[in-house]
Amino acid sequence: MADFFKSVRFKIILAITALLTGAMIYSVTTGGFSTTSSYVFEMVFAPVKAASSRLSDRIRRSLDMMMNAEKYYDENRQLKEQIAALYGQMADYDKLVTENGDLRTMLELHEEHEDYRFSPPCTVIARSTNDPFASFTVDKGADDGIEPGDPVITQNGIIGVCSEVSPGTCKVRTIFHPKTSIGAYTVRTKTEGLISGGYDMSADGKVKFEHIDKDADIEPGDIVLTSGSENFPASQLVGVVESVDIETNGLSKYAMVTPAADPRTVQGVFVVIDYSIDEVTAVKNAAKAEGDAP
Template identity: 35%
Template sequence: MEKFTTRGFKILMVAVVVLIGAVIYGLSAGSSVFSNLFGIVSAPLLTAGTNMTEGAKEFIDLDGMSKEELKKLYVELSEENRKLREQLVDYYEVKEENASYEDILSVKDAMPDLQLTSASVVGRDPNDVFYDFTINRGYLSGISEGDAVITEMGVVGVIDEVYATSSRVRSILSEKTKIGASAKECGESGVIASDIQFANSGKVKLLYLTRDTQVQAGTIITTSGAGGVFPSDLLIGRVDSVERSNADSSFYAILTPYVDIKTVSDVFVVTDFEGKGDVQANLPEASPEAEDPAATAQKGNE
């Protein structure tokens, strides 16, 4: 792809539009009228283009050009305009690809043991209350059910269903998603969960905090690696507040995830990492003083 400057490109685009309009008028009014009009309108544009680009180095002498020659010039200008539009599309595609590569490199530099596959969000169900979505990568790209889904900003969710060239992601806001988490600065751990009420506000909960918890507003929560689904030390979110459950008097923290699940457009699937599938690293169990809210709800239905 040929290189061009943004300013020079804009000047050429303006010049082309003006020239095309002048050609159309000139063809109907006669070549002499066209030549005069062309010279008046295009002179300053071509002069500016001469200073900014390599392509416009001299004026085009239209005196004495026949109608056929003018038509040929019109065709050439139209073709040049098409090529410039293609260059602009290529430029933005390359820019987007470079941004994606930079994101992958930033994650790999921080965690070199991660095997990542980049993907884009290609579908959302507007009726899904947990904001699950579909990505454009499947098992042909090495993706498996249960793989963690992240961005450079943090945790997004888990691969729930896998097809040849697409996969469905169960978001961190889903009531089915459970993630081992820790507050390293406090030395505490727990489990990230959510429900329909929290999902609607884009929040999650950190369950199983002790009565004397040191977790407070502003505490950063990361993955603990427990459960073997997520590698450790991935960002999850920041604590908004610590609450006490009315049901069983247990303590939990309310978090805002670092990744906005409702609008995320590009993600990475963690296809492999050291410790993946290590079921020995189980999620923390509920303490004697705090029963799992899900278990409590189940008992109430029995």
């Protein structure tokens, strides 16, 4: 054994160790942007991750079809019944006109966020193994204009932020992660607070809406939106309040919120690579003015 420690081979192992340690130290000193070693690392592993993701999706789909054939048969029958009922409802033309009006309102809301600049649609290519906070990797990166800290959203609501970016991939830290704190408010009473995650909540698929004033009017069913900051755009849907309770210190309230978009099951996301800060201020002022009104 002593001969091995004196051999050239052992010196090679020492050299590789020094190289890897140097790369690690360099990695931790860069703020979010992947280092050259990480670039190479992600370049090598991104195609493997994407291929394995596609393979597992195909296997899962096939297994699902085989195992749940009876369930799908029943669902199909139910859906056919529903379609028949919907044909009847189609006669109600007036209702459709009203719905059309609602859709126009939604469109106006969309136009309010014209300042958003989105990345190309991103696909989830890998999920971190055994990560209690459900972080994942998407197939778009710095080459598509994504930077560390950019918000990640879906049509349903917010998902998290980009934590590390390489040219072709981006790691997403979800809202379940304790490090992801987002300012938020309730639509009904404009109650402000902070959205944050934790292990307990992420296991149940919930986030905590904390630092709420003890006397604030907040109840289950309230809708929670982001209040906006330099790090996160305003008026993005976070979720719905499930329960409200007083903190153990008795000084403030907290609420458990079910996110509108579940990061554990999401398959495709958008990264907001640019948005106007003025928009955030305008929304904040409007919310404040509405809250102050008698």
